């Protein structure tokens with residue numbers, strides 16, 4: 001096997017969903033966010049496993065993602081689109097029975113004119129200033145929109161990964177102000193908001209990252225393991241160098257393994273010289289630069305010759321690797337790339 005293997009544990013994905021679902025009352029629906037190809041693990045496979053676990057509502061970023069998801073899931077589950085009803089999307093929304101979250105007066109007009117009887121939700125801006133209608137716009141169209149019966153009124157928290165941040169309470173208050181007394185289900189929280197407590201749960205929650213094993217859901221089970229096959233092992237004498245720019249110099253005679261994985265697989269160059277790979281439980285330092293297709297690793301201390309080393313595993317999670325590389329678990333997952341041999345289980 002020439003390329004690395006991305007092991008994806010769909011059982012862990014389902015257990016993470018159940019664990020997040022158990023954090024809110026039985027009356028609160030726990031949906032699942034499977035945008036960006038299911039945070040890189042494969043939206044179709046992830047969504048089918050989640051549907052089997054009990055998920056009834058899925059969210060994607062764009063209509064095109066909704067089309068792929070509908071083909072994977074069949075007609076029953078609800079598929080909602082955060083990006084709303086964009087110009088050119090009408091036929092896909094209708095044919096694939098997608099539910100756009102309408103973000104602006106333009107989108108409301110477009111949707112009501114093109115598909116007056118078709119399900120929709122609305123997204124409100126409570127302070128993040130990214131998507132959704134602001135209070136004055138909402139005031140102007142609220143009665144018209146409510147008369148059409150939105151399936152959901154939602155907003156999104158900007159700082160939910162920081163529980164003590166005052167922005168959380170501020171957005172919560174604004175969401176109440178904009179939606180109290182309206183006759184439609186409401187949703188405010190993603191993974192971080194679920195963990196803030198029941199007053200943030202409303203009628204539906206929308207976890208993403210926690211399902212895939214990422215922070216801020218600290219109790220999440222890892223869902224991905226990346227196993228990199230060793231292509232070659234060599235002995236390097238003291239004073240010899242390894243890799244581009246001679247970035248590492250052996251101080252003592254060393255054994256160096258070259259594994260098949262690199263920045264083209266989403267293993268960022270920023271971890272060069274700073275990370276480890278694992279042989280089972282044993283860490284093996286990454287030597288020199290991460291290159292496009294290859295990573296060099298110190299295996300001098302091993303008493304055997306492994307066939308592969310893990311760069312993501314229970315000992316080094318997506319958030320561990322993200323921290324070393326100066327990014328977040330979300331970016332590590334969604335960068336994993338197309339070259340892996342993908343193996344699903346559970």
Ligand SMILES: *Cc1c(COP(=O)(O)O)cnc(C)c1O
Nearest residue numbers: 033156190191206207208209210
């Ligand atoms: C991505 C996203 C989510 C999921 O967020 P996580 O932090 O991954 O749980 C929920 N709602 C909206 C609007 C999003 O964009």
